Amino acid sequence: MAYFPYIRGRQYDLLALKDLAPHFSTPAIPNNPITIIEPVKTKLDDLEKIIMAYAKNPKNPQIILLTNPMVGDMPTLLDIATLANKYPSTVIPAFTPGNSKHTGTALDFLTHITSDDVAIIHDNDRANAHSDNLAIRSAKNVLYEIEVGKLGPAYIGTFTAPRILIEDAFGNHPNNSSYPPDEMFTASHIPPLPIGYSYFGDYTIMRRDYKEGGGKANAVALHVSHTTPSEIRMKHFVSSPALIGSPAAVMYDDALNQLIAFSASPLALNTLGMQNFVASKPKFPGLAKAKQFGMMHHIALRSQ
Structure with missing residues (x-):
């Protein structure tokens, strides 16, 4: 079963992926994870190095790249889209409907992303998320429906692709x-799988709450x-x-x-x-x- 790790683009996150990339589909790591990356730094040079490392692997591991991040320094949708467009065989562009934390819009995504194949990362089912969701799936071929937030049945009813649940599974402890x-x-x-889901992922050894550094x-x-x-x-x-x-x-x-x-x-x-x-x-x-x-x-x- 494919695994979907959800990674923020901090330096140690990216270094972990860089070191792992050559070993996907080898005895060390028999299966290719499908890696979701949410860029959190405006400078994308280190992120591009990771994409290049994935692209060099002949087994073609895939990256789902969020173009309108929900946390961090908020790199622009245009900058992330430009990077995604350079690596169409490796990168699946993604958008989060109803993300009010980022200036990038669904129209921006449809304007700047050249690939027909995309993923949608679903965080909420508010009215503006509904409209963004419908706009994207009316113009693009959705490969994955990635769930990171709570969604209602009417919203889920619009889904046409396999559902992936990203679990916030790492223990929550004060220190x-x-x-x-x-x-x-x-x-x-472990079978039987929760009803409706095809695949699962998590935030590895981190929680969903984003923190940069600490005391x-x-x-x-x-x-x-x-x-x-x-x-x-x-x-x-x-x-x-x-x-x-x-x-x-x-x-x-x-x-x-x-x-x-x-x-x-x-x-x-x-x-x-x-x-x-x-x-x-x-x-x-x-x-x-x-x-x-x-x-x-x-x-x-x-x-x-």
């Missing part, structure tokens, strides 16, 4: 020290997904309470020792992300890199 050792992530991919962490938490016969679960390796207030490198090393011990377990999938975690032992790579490694592991695990 790093609050994570439990292990918790449920999702079981939606000083009271603890370091490393997040590693693993599977059981009935569900996907999330391990949280949290530095010791005795180390609160210590330098990040010290807390990272404590959490990493726990992760390395788990990596020898039959539950641990030996992914590129896991290998990067283990290899980081001699030198603290930074907390952004830790997020990158966790994302890499999760995408690989869900693409088996």
